[in-house]
Amino acid sequence: MxxxxxxxxxxxxxxxxxxxxxxxxxxxxxxxxxxxxxxxxxxxxxxxxxxxxxxxxxxxxxxxxxxxxxxxxxxxxxxxxxxxxxxxxxxxxxxxxxxxxxxxxxxxxxxxxxxxxxxxxxxxxxxxxxxxxxxDVPRPEVLDALRAGRISAVPHGPELTEADVRATTHLVAxxxxxxxxxxxxxxxxxxxxxxxxxxxxxxxxxxxxxxxxxxxxxxxxxxxxxxxxxxxxxxxxxxxxxxxxxxxxxxxxxxxxxxxxxxxxxxxxxxxxxxxxxxxxxxxxxxxxxxxxxxxxxxxxxxxxxxxxxxxTLKLEGARLRGHRTVSLAGARDPVFIRELDTIVAGVRERVADNFPDLSPDDYELLVRVYGRDGCMGSLEPRPVVAGHEVGLVIEAVARTQALADTLCAFARSTMLHFGYPGRLSTAGNLAFPYSPSDFHAGAVYEWSVYHLMRxxxxxxxxxxxxxxxxxxxx
Known part of the structure; x- marks a missing residue:
């Protein structure tokens, strides 16, 4: 000493x-x-x-x-x-x-x-x-600050709720x-x-x-x-x-x-x-x-x-469990498929909802990212058009359990693989898969639950x- x-x-x-x-x-x-x-x-x-x-x-x-x-x-x-x-x-x-x-x-x-x-x-x-x-900041301290009006949202961010704080796994300042x-x-x-x-x-x-x-x-x-x-x-x-x-x-x-x-x-x-x-x-x-x-x-x-x-003020950061994710990677280069892609994705979503009637929209999320069009920016993409001859697709299901995410992703992937659309010539399959198995367990999914300022x-x-x-x- x-x-x-x-x-x-x-x-x-x-x-x-x-x-x-x-x-x-x-x-x-x-x-x-x-x-x-x-x-x-x-x-x-x-x-x-x-x-x-x-x-x-x-x-x-x-x-x-x-x-x-x-x-x-x-x-x-x-x-x-x-x-x-x-x-x-x-x-x-x-x-x-x-x-x-x-x-x-x-x-x-x-x-x-x-x-x-x-x-x-x-x-x-x-x-x-x-x-x-x-x-690390103890949840009770954050809850006390929230009730005392000492926590504010960052610009364009949502207001914090007590439920957000309680659901957070790790909370830091x-x-x-x-x-x-x-x-x-x-x-x-x-x-x-x-x-x-x-x-x-x-x-x-x-x-x-x-x-x-x-x-x-x-x-x-x-x-x-x-x-x-x-x-x-x-x-x-x-x-x-x-x-x-x-x-x-x-x-x-x-x-x-x-x-x-x-x-x-x-x-x-x-x-x-x-x-x-x-x-x-x-x-x-x-x-x-x-x-x-x-x-x-x-x-x-x-x-x-x-x-x-x-x-x-201290910037608070916290994350909560959203669910579990399964992902399938695929490619497509049929110009007619690419032209009809929005209709195909909408049709796949309808088939998933129809096939799992007991699930509500809160039970799962189905995403299809189109690389070569708007895969990086999504709805913010200013020019959402396909400029090349092929696109890459990321089919993603997020659900409350890994097993349910596996089921939903597999169903969406197989539906898109064989989905019929106007002008389709080949019925052997719409997608090319770079990997076998085609679906990957991505594990737990977290989302920001706290991203606020505490005085x-x-x-x-x-x-x-x-x-x-x-x-x-x-x-």
Whole structure:
């Protein structure tokens, strides 16, 4: 214990001498498990960063991973990235900060990544003072907030109901910078956080040392996807951010890439609907007066970013079980079949409903996606016409049980295979199947049940820090 306190004191001393004018942040990869070249990472270490950070999750893969408590990144790949980050950080004596652990950042994801880190520490002979920060929010607290009028919908989203909350399997809140700052203040060698506001893992150390919040968060917004903001962009390569008192500079660490004012400004707008106001916990970034200028041969300098405080809200995310899915993949190239496709799909739906009269529309969902026409955008496709000679079909049934989904998908697939339509010449079958068996169990289906904002008074109260020494059990 005394040794642990001594190491923590050393960490705080090192952090206190970071510099009053400059902090360097190494973003290893866009998401832990996406990988990064050794040469780029070593080039980053040679610049002596004060912290190595990475985001480890996203809602981009959909609600399944949060609902099921599983990681969408491969364990072997995650371990490879984290091991290189930890061993590199120990060489320099700087902390590693990881947010949205395990992908979706709920308790099982955080424990999964803590286990990976523990394994690395044991095998590499590391001693890591580790701050573990869960992001799970108890359902009773959310229900109390809902009844008190402290929960609101995101723009264009539905209002939250108590039934939504109760049906949710895992419920998390995006933590902001405050718990991460406290973990670094406490001398953490490694910070593993649950679901996290993406820029926070990069902004925490600068904010600990009093740097401008707007610049620190904007830098974090650029670094969250590592070298995607470079040309050519890549989420599997490293980026260095250098924060100073009145600006920051971003630059890729591979000589094959460079940042341009356009590439960095474009990434600032990544996943944002407003080019000037980027909301986050406790306020928004105002980029009205931002300027992006070249810095050297491969970097870009950014000035003018401002943080505007607002009542503190946490973004809640939760998923519930929708049912089970079975999928059949098929192709068609008969021009008459393609011409009559809408009529055929409607006819198949009618036959399914007629053949299973005891099922209501709430018992199942039957989807047919047409790739080559509108498979990506569905009803939002502005030009829903077949431009080629063939289409790919994804026939999908979602039902309350896997067995029922199997039955419905099989019936829809066989009906479409032999469906008669005007102008049909061949009766041998309408579809070509690339696989045998033709139907696949896709398993449990989850849907977003909570995607709302909760107003709080204390941004850290929901995120207690649990301290541990890795590897656990080491003397």
């Amino acid at each position: 005394l040794a642990a306190r001594a190491r923590a004191g050393t960490r705080r001393a090192e952090a206190g001498h970071v510099t009053t004018e400059e902090i360097r942040i190494l973003a290893a990869t866009a998401i832990l498990g996406y990988g990064f070249p050794d040469a780029s990472f070593e080039a980053g270490l040679a610049r002596r960063p004060h912290v190595i950070a990475a985001d480890a999750g996203s809602t981009d893969p959909g609600p399944y991973y949060l609902g099921a408590g599983e990681s969408f990144t491969d364990r072997t790949a995650v371990r490879r990235d984290l091991e290189r980050m930890l061993t590199g950080a120990r060489r320099l004596g700087v902390p590693v900060v990881v947010g949205s652990a395990g992908g979706a950042g709920a308790a099982p994801h955080l424990e999964w990544l803590r286990g990976v880190a523990d394994e690395i520490a044991a095998e590499q002979g590391l001693r890591l003072r580790t701050a573990v920060i869960p992001a 995006q933590l902001g910078v405050e718990p991460l700052v406290e973990a670094l203040r406490g001398g953490a060698d490694l910070v593993l956080a649950g679901r996290t506001y993406d820029p926070a893992v990069f902004a925490a150390l600068p904010l600990l040392h009093g740097f401008d919040e707007g610049l620190a968060l904007h830098l974090g917004k650029i670094l969250e996807c590592a070298a995607i903001a470079a040309v050519p962009g890549s989420g599997s390569d490293c980026m260095l951010g250098t924060l100073r008192r009145d600006h920051f500079v971003v630059e890729p660490l591979s000589p094959q890439r460079r940042c341009t004012p356009t590439s960095v400004a474009a990434h600032t707008l990544y996943e944002k609907s407003d080019p000037y106001h980027l909301p986050g916990p406790g306020g928004h970034l105002d980029l009205t007066d931002c300027a992006f200028t070249p810095e050297g041969e491969r970097g870009v300098r950014v000035t003018g970013s401002r943080h505007v405080p607002a009542p503190y 709080v008074d204390d941004p850290s109260a929901a995120f207690p820090i649990h301290w541990t020494e890795l590897p656990e059990g080491a003397s």
